[in-house]
Amino acid sequence: MLDAGWGQLKTMLDYKCAHAGIVFKEVDEAYTTQTCSSCGNFPESRPKGIAGLGIREWTCSECGVTHDRDINASRNILAAGQGRLAVEIPVL
Template structure:
C-alpha cells in the first residue's frame, strides 16, 4: 500500500501527488437550468436541480475517496479552511462550496478509520511555491493570489517543470511524512 498527498484547490477540487484529479463543477454545469427555473419561480424545479447538484457532488467525492483509501495506507491532506474563501472580500464563495472540501475531508476521515488507513492533515504553507524536486522557492514559482492563474511553472533552480497542483500535493505528502518521522501526532 502506498501513500498520497492531496492538494485542495478551486480549479480541481482535489489533486493527488500521483496526478489523479477530482473535478467538481456541478454548480456551473447546472447554472443555466437553475437560472431559468428561478426566473420562472418554479420552486419544485429549483429544489430538484439543487438536489441533483448535491447528489452528483457527493457521488464524485465518494468514488474518489474510496479509491484513495483502498490504494493507500497514508493519506496527507493540506489544511485549507474554506471559511477564508467565502468571506465578502472574495468572489470565490460559489466555487469554494462547489469544491466540497469539507465533505472530502469528512469522507476520508471515516473511511480511513474503517480501513485502518492513516489520515494526516498538515499545514500547506508554501507547498505551491516550493519545488518538490530541489525543495527551493524560486523566482519563477507562483506566489500569492496573483499567482493563482499560473497552472504550470519551471523551477529556476533545477529546471524541472511542475503542474502547480501536483507539485503542491507532493510537498504536502513530504510534510506529512516528515511529521511522522519526527513523531508529531495527528491533528
Template structure:
C-alpha cells in the same frame, strides 16, 4: 454564526475521516498545505520564480530558478503533499 457553512462541512469531513481511519486501523494525518504550490517538489526550495499571491493563480506552469525543473502548479502541490504524507525527504516523483 462564527463559522461559515463550508468550514463546518470541512470540519465534519475531517472528523468522519479520522473516525473511519481509526476504526480501520489506518493512520489519518492533516497537513498544512501552505506553500505546496510554490515549493519546488524536486529540490524543496522556495525559488523567486514561483507563482505568488492572487496574481499567481493564473500561472499554471512555472520553472524553478534553483534546479531548472518545470512544474505544473497542481501536480507540484500534489507531489509536495504526498512527500509530507510519507514523511520523507522530497524526491522526484514521476508524473503518470
C-alpha cells in the same frame, strides 16, 4: 457553514481511518504550489500572490525543472503527509 462541513468531513475521515487501521494525518497545504518538489527550494521564479493563481506551469530558477502547479502541490502534500522530502517521490 463551510467550516462546519469541513470539520465534520475530517472527523468522519479520522473515524473511518481509525476503524480500518489506517493513519489519518492532516497536512498544512500552505506554500505547496510555490515550493519546488524536485529540489525542495522556495525559488524566486515561483508563482506568487493572487496574480500567481493564474500561473498553471512554472520553472524552478534553482534546478530548472518545469512544474504543473497542481501536480507540484500534490507531491509536496504527499511528502509532508509521509514525513519525507518530495524529492524522494518518483515522477510518473
